[in-house]
Amino acid sequence: MIIDVRDGSEFETRHIPGSYHVPLHLLKEHTEEFAAQMALRVVLVCQSGRRAEEARKNLDAAGLSGARVLTGGVASYAAAGGDITSGRSTWAMDRQVRMTAGSLVLASVLAGRFIHPQFRLLAGIIGAGLTVSAATNSCTLGRILSWMPWNRPVSEPTKSDILAQLAPHA
Template identity: 35%
Template sequence: MSQINKITPAELQARLQQGDAPLLIDIREPSEYAREHIQGARLVPLNAIDSHDFDAERNRVAVFTCRSGNRTAMHAARLLAKGFKEAYALQGGLDAWKAAGLPVHFNPKAPIDLQRQVQITAGGLALIGAVLAWFVDPRFILLSGFIGAGLAFAGVTGFCGMARVLAVMPWNRRALGV
């Protein structure tokens, strides 16, 4: 099997209600999971999945989920290699689950996920640079250029310095119990 099967939120909910509970694995980052997740989902971040994480549970049916379903689809081969007898991806991920009106555990005190924090910060700094360049001094456009270069570097290398800085901010450390 090289492609992961899909399961709709309604199908998953029906299985959960029938007592046919699959192992629900949320592959998002801890900061995303802390904010909201499907009740009963186990957090196993994609970047931390170990080859032996599921040794005792390989005879179970697994359902992998992320925010939109894209991360799960992109890494399907890696997830399938964990050796489950049957594996599914939640079609549309957590977004589709919520759109179907199904319950989630939501912690309003947890910070928004790190990716969105980066987008807000980078967008805000780029906008500030453009406004300051227009009204104060044209050299402020360098701030916008610097932010754009940083985002391009992050996209090419997978390393985002801004995300690293935001991850150690007090509001993020407190939410993750660090």
């Protein structure tokens, strides 16, 4: 059983055929209920492995100790020749973060040169944010960008939807 814990827009862009979409935020809220419906052999998938590892730890704490994480996520699976289902296309979140951060730094430097020097402070704030992001392996800017309309999925599964899909596998 392949469980994809990415956000809806990421899942819609591309996913492994036959995988179940269980967004990490829902899995964290209802771990015990989902774990009870999952098969004994579970492979957790995300973009890089970080969210899948977080999901594995939650499932392990709920008594599902056999879950494994697909190293390298969907990208490494596709690179290894695995079959992928593709949907609507959006930029990957890390690319959106780089474009947004880079654009803000460039704009603040130019505004600092031509409008007022204090605009350069924005470049420092963005740099500090990226440093904290790297140190904590989290991304606040990515979370903010995930709320943008182009990153919203057409339909996000609900707890009931997921439990209904997983039910035959208990």
